[in-house]
Amino acid sequence: MKVALFVPCYIDQFYPNVGIATYQLLKKLGCDVAFPLNQTCCGQPMANSGFSATTTGCDKNFVENFKGFDYIVAPSGSCVLHIKDHLKDEQNPEEAKKIRNSIYELTEFLVDILKVTNLESTFPHRVGMHISCHGQRGLHLSSMTETMDKPFSKPEQLLMQVKGLQLLTPERPDECCGFGGTFCVFEEAVSVKMGKDRVKEHEANDVEYITAGDVSCLMHLEGILKRQNSRVKTIHIAEILNHTV
Amino acid sequence: MENLKNHATAAEEFIKDEPRTDWHDETLWFVRQKRDLAAHTLPEWEELREWGSQIKNHTLSNLDEYLENFETNAQANGIKIHWAKDAEEHNQIIHKIITDNKFEKIVKSKSMLTEECHLNEFLIQKGIAVVDTDLGERIVQFRNEAPSHIVLPAIHLKKQDVSETFHKHLNTEKGNNDPQYLTEAARQHLRNHFVESELAITGVNFAVAETGGFVVCTNEGNADMGVNTAKIHIACMGMEKIIPKAEHLAVFLRLLTRSATGQPITTYSSHFNKPRPGQEMHIVIVDNGRSRQLGRADFRNSLKCIRCAACFNTCPVYRRSGGHSYHTAVAGPIGSILSPNLDMRANADLPFASTLCGSCSNVCPVKIDIHEQLWKWRQVLVNEGYVTTTKKIGMGGMAMVFAHPRLYRLLGSIGRKTIKWFPFFVNNKLNPWYKQRDMPEAPKESFRDWFKKQQK
Numbered sequence: 001m002k003v004a005l006f007v008p009c010y011i012d013q014f015y016p017n018v019g020i021a022t023y024q025l026l027k028k029l030g031c032d033v034a035f036p037l038n039q040t041c042c043g044q045p046m047a048n049s050g051f052s053a054t055t056t057g058c059d060k061n062f063v064e065n066f067k068g069f070d071y072i073v074a075p076s077g078s079c080v081l082h083i084k085d086h087l088k089d090e091q092n093p094e095e096a097k098k099i100r101n102s103i104y105e106l107t108e109f110l111v112d113i114l115k116v117t118n119l120e121s122t123f124p125h126r127v128g129m130h131i132s133c134h135g136q137r138g139l140h141l142s143s144m145t146e147t148m149d150k151p152f153s154k155p156e157q158l159l160m161q162v163k164g165l166q167l168l169t170p171e172r173p174d175e176c177c178g179f180g181g182t183f184c185v186f187e188e189a190v191s192v193k194m195g196k197d198r199v200k201e202h203e204a205n206d207v208e209y210i211t212a213g214d215v216s217c218l219m220h221l222e223g224i225l226k227r228q229n230s231r232v233k234t235i236h237i238a239e240i241l242n243h244t245v
Numbered sequence: 246m247e248n249l250k251n252h253a254t255a256a257e258e259f260i261k262d263e264p265r266t267d268w269h270d271e272t273l274w275f276v277r278q279k280r281d282l283a284a285h286t287l288p289e290w291e292e293l294r295e296w297g298s299q300i301k302n303h304t305l306s307n308l309d310e311y312l313e314n315f316e317t318n319a320q321a322n323g324i325k326i327h328w329a330k331d332a333e334e335h336n337q338i339i340h341k342i343i344t345d346n347k348f349e350k351i352v353k354s355k356s357m358l359t360e361e362c363h364l365n366e367f368l369i370q371k372g373i374a375v376v377d378t379d380l381g382e383r384i385v386q387f388r389n390e391a392p393s394h395i396v397l398p399a400i401h402l403k404k405q406d407v408s409e410t411f412h413k414h415l416n417t418e419k420g421n422n423d424p425q426y427l428t429e430a431a432r433q434h435l436r437n438h439f440v441e442s443e444l445a446i447t448g449v450n451f452a453v454a455e456t457g458g459f460v461v462c463t464n465e466g467n468a469d470m471g472v473n474t475a476k477i478h479i480a481c482m483g484m485e486k487i488i489p490k491a492e493h494l495a496v497f498l499r500l501l502t503r504s505a506t507g508q509p510i511t512t513y514s515s516h517f518n519k520p521r522p523g524q525e526m527h528i529v530i531v532d533n534g535r536s537r538q539l540g541r542a543d544f545r546n547s548l549k550c551i552r553c554a555a556c557f558n559t560c561p562v563y564r565r566s567g568g569h570s571y572h573t574a575v576a577g578p579i580g581s582i583l584s585p586n587l588d589m590r591a592n593a594d595l596p597f598a599s600t601l602c603g604s605c606s607n608v609c610p611v612k613i614d615i616h617e618q619l620w621k622w623r624q625v626l627v628n629e630g631y632v633t634t635t636k637k638i639g640m641g642g643m644a645m646v647f648a649h650p651r652l653y654r655l656l657g658s659i660g661r662k663t664i665k666w667f668p669f670f671v672n673n674k675l676n677p678w679y680k681q682r683d684m685p686e687a688p689k690e691s692f693r694d695w696f697k698k699q700q701k
Contacts, residue, residue: 009647012692013657014685019692035696038650046647048601048620050627051640057648137603145281146559146607148291172274176561180600185677187598189257192681193266193565194600223682 003031004066006074006103008215009041015215021242022075022106028242029114036065044082048181052086059089059096067095071113072103075238077135077213080105084139105139106238107213111154117161122245124164127235128207129156130198130221131174132214141213145174155213155237162240170201179220195224202232209235251594256566269401270564276397277558279507280608287503296496298612301549304487305539311454311487312530318457319528322519329531332362338529339364339446339479343373346477348443354461354468355379356448357395357552358481358531360574361587364446375446376438378467380431387414393568395575396505396554401567435467445471449482449528450551451497455490458518459528462501462511469515477525480517484530485548497551500610504553538586543621547582549611554579556605556615562598571595578605582618585626593631596622654693661687 003026007019026033042062043055062083066072074080083103089096110116135141135155142153159167178184178194185191199221202210210225210232212218218234225232260266284290304311316326329335335358343351351368353359353375365375365386377386381398385391387410392398399407404422411417417430447468452459459480461468472478488497502508520526539545557563557577568576573584573592581595596619605615626632646653663670664687672679 007692009653009657013661014688016688016690016692016695020695023696035693037693037697040650040653041647043644043647046640046644048623049636049640050597050623050625050632051637051644052624053628054641054644055647058644061648061650133600133602133604137607144604144607146604148285174604176600176602176604178561178600180602183597183600187253187256187562188677188680189253189260190562190565190598191600193260193263194561195682197267197270197565219685220682222685223678226683227681 001031002070003033004069004072005033005035006039006042006066006072006079007035008074008076008079010219011075011215014219015236018075018215018236018238021236021238022073025238025242026073028120029110029116031114034069039065042079042082043086044079045181047082047086055086059087060091062087063089063092063095063099066099066103067092070102071109072099073106073109074103075106075213075236076215077105077132077139077141078216081134081138105135105141105213107135107155107158108139108141110241111157116158119158119161119241121161121241121243122163123240123243125208126166126168126206127159127240128168128170128202128205128210128232129159129173130170130177130202130210130212130217131155132212132217133174133176135213136174142174158241159211159237162243165240168202168205168207170198170205172201177217177221179216181216184220191220192224195220199224199228199230199232203230207232209233209240211235211237211240213237250572252566252570252572252598253594255570255572256562256598259567259570260565265403266565268403269567272400273558273564276506277555277608280504280555280558281507283503283507283509287499293496293500294610294612297500297551297610298549300488300493300496301611302546304489305485305545305548308484308487308539311489312484314454315452315457315487316530318455320457322457323526324457324519325525325527327527327529329529329533331533332531335362335481335529335531335533336364336367339481340368340371340373342477342479342527343368343444346443348477350438350441350443351375351446352378352438352442352444352471352475353446354448354463354471355382355398356446356481357575358448358483359446360392362481362531362533364481376435378435378438378465378471379463380428380465380467383431383435384410387411391569391574393576394554394557395552395577396557401569435470439467439470440474442471442475444477444479445475446479446481447472449480449486450501451488451494452482452486452528453489453491453494454487456518458491458516459486460494460498461515461517462498462513463515464508464512466513469513472517475524477527478517478520479527479529481529481531484532484535485550501551501553504555504608504610534587538583541586544582544586544618546613547579547615547618549613550579550583551611553610555608555610559604559608560599561602561604562600566598571598578615578619579613582613582615582622585622589626589629589631593626596620596626654691657691661689661691665689
């Protein structure tokens with residue numbers, strides 16, 4: 001199975017360990033993993049700010065890098081959702097369409113395509129689950145408190161397989177953390193307040209780590225935790241799933 | 246081109262009082278939870294939403310026909326129909342009825358349309374006072390404030406604030422914060438106005454095309470109290486309030502209050518079909534930009550809104566920034582997709598007052614894709630030039646970098662080294678991220694660097 005790994009720009013630059021964990025995990029699970037070297041960004045930061053008209057070059061580069069693979073996998077629900085909803089390439093419309101339909105968020109890929117039921121990982125810690133909105137409400141990785149779906153969660157289904165891990169749910173299980181792309185700087189006050197409120201609920205559960213499927217949420221929460229000198233750390237779900245003693 | 250006080254600035258001021266922000270957030274979250282409970286008790290909830298959505302879609306596609314049906318049937322019932330193309334005409338029509346009849350005692354129950362048209366301010370300038378009879382609206386009217394929420398107009402106020410306001414305006418005991426005492430004072434005060442009222446103005450929740458009648462929903466019964474004694478009843482409605490048949494009320498009345506407050510139905514759902522003997526009944530049907538919105542393919546279905554405010558209560562941004570930060574009659578997520586249609590320049594900040602988390606679309610009883618429309622409004626606003634030059638240059642620069650992989654790698658490496666070696670370049674007051682958050686630590690190598698080493 002030929003899988004292309006998409007490591008979103010800010011993960012590549014600031015959180016390489018998340019990319020490494022994703023790569024190693026996919027290899028461990030038997031995938032033939034390629035990393036197209038000229039990949040950059042999905043285009044979301046511009047598009048969500050109203051500048052989708054400027055992403056033509058970025059989109060073209062994405063299609064160039066990721067055409068011809070069976071699957072494309074990324075450790076980020078938000079970037080995957082953006083590609084699924086908005087990737088276009090006028091010169092290569094068929095390739096763009098194929099990519100939109102074959103890109104997967106990591107946990108979705110592990111559950112739905114690889115059908116992983118028995119992970120060989122260990123992480124003996126108290127872990128709080130942060131549900132990222134785009135993964136949840138956009139990609140339907142888990143049920144939502146607003147709708148009447150039967151409860152399910154692809155990320156949790158995987159975390160339950162990790163030995164020693166104790167999973168804790170915050171009081172408001174699927175409230176947004178407030179990152180929101182450029183929202184985090186243009187609406188700084190609300191963004192930080194939302195993040196502080198998330199952190200507070202996780203701290204009330206006495207967790208050691210907050211995990212999520214999106215590094216962007218975690219980067220925002222980490223910034224707040226560090227500023228508050230909290231003991232709580234953030235860790236991406238790929239790092240937990242790839243963790244062995 | 247930002248407003249003097251845009252959403253972000255007003256929200257920052259709101260949040261300065263953190264305990265109060267927490268209280269505001271928790272109060273509205275409690276309402277959201279009541280909505281969840283009510284929705285979860287109906288096995289057919291999602292089906293009801295779908296029906297509500299389809300009926301409204303159908304109505305919007307045949308709006309001209311249903312409006313004419315409604316007019317004909319209402320007129321046959323003895324109701325006078327007025328058409329207003331904008332807020333100004335709406336206000337003029339009402340003003341004329343008032344002056345023709347030399348009315349002085351005017352009561353008004355809640356109508357977001359009259360807020361949208363700034364009717365009270367218009368009439369005050371003509372020397373005419375209107376008494377708002379919804380308790381929350383009366384409180385904010387005393388304080389010379391706008392409602393901060395379309396269902397709970399005074400939700401930004403605590404009982405202590407109400408006590409002070411009533412002490413000042415109704416001469417209640419200073420420092421008496423007992424809600425029952427305060428409500429009783431409001432009752433006595435409003436009762437006199439009800440008894441004396443010559444003109445009662447109400448809103449309209451649903452106007453039924455096949456009957457020519459309309460329904461007004463309140464929890465306080467204040468709309469009914471007002472119209473029962475008044476010589477004239479004027480009902481003001483946006484033209485999207487039409488539903489085709491009376492039987493459709495069985496869908497909307499079940500959705501409305503469950504979504505709004507978690508109640509199965511409003512305490513009073515009053516059906517008005519014709520004037521009582523000796524009374525005149527008028528309906529003002531208002532466009533005020535609605536035709537324009539109907540013509541915008543991406544935004545037309547925002548007109549399905551039944552004003553339940555479920556999207557307000559669920560919105561993590563609204564709960565932490567308060568209704569006034571939206572500087573429009575209708576705040577919250579729905580306001581942010583309706584208001585740019587009314588004035589793009591003045592409301593260009595609102596579609597950005599969201600993280601696009603999508604919770605609003607999930608709770609919407611008529612399935613408006615609110616968060617997707619927020620995203621689409623952002624594109625429209627940028628294309629139309631309602632964006633700061635700094636943002637334009639910044640985004641253009643980013644787009645260029647991401648289109649050129651080598652440039653991206655070079656700048657990524659410079660960026661990481663800057664954070665590592667010259668942290669004061671980013672850890673300073675000019676960086677809004679750093680104000681209340683630490684920057685991520687810069688790793689020595691990117692994922693790509695690591696990956697290339699593996700391949701050797």
